[in-house]
Amino acid sequence: MSRWTRWWPSGLSSRRSGLARVVLANTSARVAAIVGLAAATIVVAQVGGPADVGVYALLRMIPGLVGVLAVGGLPGALGYFLSEPRRSTPRLWPTLFAILACGSVLGVLVWLVATPLLASTFFPGDSTTTIGWAGATVASQLLLTIGKTSLQGLQDRRGGDLVIAAEELAFLPCYVVPVALGVHGTPALVVGLLLADLLVAVEAWRRVARRTGWRPGLHALHGGPRTGRPRADLAREVLTYGVRGQVGGMITLLNLRLDFAVLGAMAGPAVLGTYAVASKYAELLRLPGTALTWVCYPMLAGMRPDDASRQARRLVAPALVANLVAAAPFLLLAGPVTNLLYGHRFDGAVAPARVLIAGMLLGSAAGVASGFLYGRGRPGLNSWALGLGLAVTVVLDLLLIPAYGVMGAAVASTTTYLLADAALVWLLLRVSDRTAGQAGEPTTVPAPT
DSSP, rough: HHHHHHHHHTSSSSTTOHHHHHHHHHHHHHHHHHHHHHHHHHHHHHHHHHHHHHHHHHHHHHHHHHHHTTTTHHHHHHHHSSSGGGSTTTTHHHHHHHHHHHHHHHHHHHHHHHHHHHHHHTTTTOOOHHHHTTTHHHHHHHHHHHHHHHHTTTHHHHHHHHHHHHHHTHHHHHHHHHTTTTTTTHHHHHHHHHHHHHHHHHHHHHHHHHHHTTTTOBOOOOTBBBBEEEEEEEEHHHHHHHHHHHHHHHHHHHHHHHHHHHHHHHOOOOOOOHHHHHHHHHHOOOHHHHHHHHHHHHHHSSSSSSHHHHHHHHHHHHHHHHOOOOOOOOHHHHHHHHHHHOOOOOOOOHHHHHHHHHHHTHHHHHHHHHHHHHHTTTTTOOOHHOOOOHHHHHHHHHHHHHHHHHHHHHHHHHHHHHHHHHHHHHHHHHHHTOOOGGGGGOOOOOOOO
């Protein structure tokens, strides 16, 4: 048995597939998604230039953030509540669907109310009507995201990987359709995003239904939860966990994208488009860490505390070494890859990309730490570490972006990434040292009598 295989607990996969194989599959799916995103960015850049690239980046970020906040961090809670034995909780699925439906409506309404502010701040070249219609992507992104994270929580790793890749790959053909019909600019981007979300969401939920054994007309789901009225007590528990975790998720998104917002507001979409190219290239190095988080999260959630601690600690060092080794070619290829894919109009993205790569060096080790904290029911600690990084992000963005533009944003983000990732690793080592940590033990909410 290989060293990698020993890291994967028995009973969770076949003997021949170890953690390395699972993480590689998930990383490959994320690479495919990045390739799809890069291809879409190239086409958008050719059709509409850097300004449309900046609008595309904002439309991928802001509706998703609004939606996840509206459902109280539900995506981050699914890995916990869909792990064994919690997935057998009575009326779990009706409760989850109710949260999704109410959150979708709330998110769209919030977007519509904020449309004038959004249009004037981030989309000055577009009408409020166009930006208002973009609010539909709040609901479509939520439907897709909940389907994807449900597959991950149910440990349908192949299905989850398929959706991860498809959600980015689907945009380009969906964007080409309105462009071919003579629609350009932000309206074409909105239509493309909406169509892509809905197409991939259908496949995600089809796989969820197959995984759970749910069929139209049946009154039970595999594992015990029955259809019926949502449970208020269970909704509170899911939302409590979700909000605790979503503080960290929101902070992660802000750490990754606050520089986008500040740079877009101060310098305009064209400058933001250049920075988006640099950021997306550098974030390729963070893919293994993200994969480790979402592979380790459901795996460790179903393990005993001492076993989970031991497995997580054993992963940190090799994850860190692998990331350091992978960083070298990323640094060397930043210039050639950017010029090959985007042309000389985006030469200004090369130097920021190299700075951002330095900020990704601890990403894989931090990915293990996040998966451990989520899996042991301690999402608040994850949020605490990321909150430290956000405080630094806000200060450095406001100090450096006005003076140094794109390069200031890159330096601010790199500092934030390193600080937050180091804090996560420290928390993993500290929490896993405690042998009496029963606070994170799994719980199943009983049905009300």
